[in-house]
Amino acid sequence: DxxxxxxxxxxxxxxxxxxxxxxxxxxxxNSLFWYRQTMMRGLELLIYFNNNVPIDDSGMPEDRFSAKMxxxxxxxxxxxxxxxxxxxxxxxxxxxxxxxxxFFGPGTRLTVL
Amino acid sequence: DxxxxxxxxxxxxxxxxxxxxCNHSTISGNEYxxxxxxxxxxxxxxIIHGLKxxxxxxxxxxxxxxxxxxxxxxxxxxxxxxxxxxxCIVRVDNAxxxxxxxxxxxxxxxx
Numbered sequence: 001d002x003x004x005x006x007x008x009x010x011x012x013x014x015x016x017x018x019x020x021x022x023x024x025x026x027x028x029x030n031s032l033f034w035y036r037q038t039m040m041r042g043l044e045l046l047i048y049f050n051n052n053v054p055i056d057d058s059g060m061p062e063d064r065f066s067a068k069m070x071x072x073x074x075x076x077x078x079x080x081x082x083x084x085x086x087x088x089x090x091x092x093x094x095x096x097x098x099x100x101x102x103f104f105g106p107g108t109r110l111t112v113l
Numbered sequence: 114d115x116x117x118x119x120x121x122x123x124x125x126x127x128x129x130x131x132x133x134x135c136n137h138s139t140i141s142g143n144e145y146x147x148x149x150x151x152x153x154x155x156x157x158x159x160i161i162h163g164l165k166x167x168x169x170x171x172x173x174x175x176x177x178x179x180x181x182x183x184x185x186x187x188x189x190x191x192x193x194x195x196x197x198x199x200x201c202i203v204r205v206d207n208a209x210x211x212x213x214x215x216x217x218x219x220x221x222x223x224x
Contacts, residue, residue: 091156101159106156
């Protein structure tokens with residue numbers, strides 16, 4: 001299995017631009033999580049889905065952030081418009097409801113200038 | 114979820130056992146103890162979890178005190194590749210599978 005796949009691995013954009021991060025969970029996993037990691041705030045859960053349905057988005061910082069999971073094999077995290085303070089590493093993780101281990105992707109390093 | 118307290122950093126000599134402590138004095142009866150680690154520039158990696166019995170797998174051992182207020186993760190023979198930040202997390206099982214990461218312990222394995 002290829003594990004959790006995230007794209008792009010690195011993204012550099014200018015303030016005000018739209019950013020879309022992508023995630024492909026492990027096949028057969030029905031829970032998907034988006035995390036953000038910064039030096040100041042550490043690793044934070046933004047939102048998670050069970051069976052493609054958003055369960056808890058209380059970690060989403062602002063309305064500029066949105067996440068979708070149109071099917072079991074794909075999710076996006078969108079920031080519109082982006083700001084310099086959104087610069088961070090964004091991780092996607094997936095798991096099954098039977099096993100509690102979460103498998104993390106390699107992350108997307110976002111830099112907003 | 115209950116909070117955890119971990120030392121900010123620790124050193125360990127290569128080949129020796131690394132013992133990483135975690136305090137979780139307010140843990141509830143239905144909360145599990147999970148350990149993850151994050152090697153530099155990578156996503157977190159699951160290590161082990163347990164409820165009240167000691168657990169062992171190919172990566173590590175987890176020792177939970179009888180009152181469950183603290184635990185210790187043991188890497189029996191630390192290698193340089195074990196240098197990472199180790200996170201201790203307590204969580205109700207199947208509570209949406211959410212993980213709340215604290216600051217963790219930065220383990221430095223030295224030659």
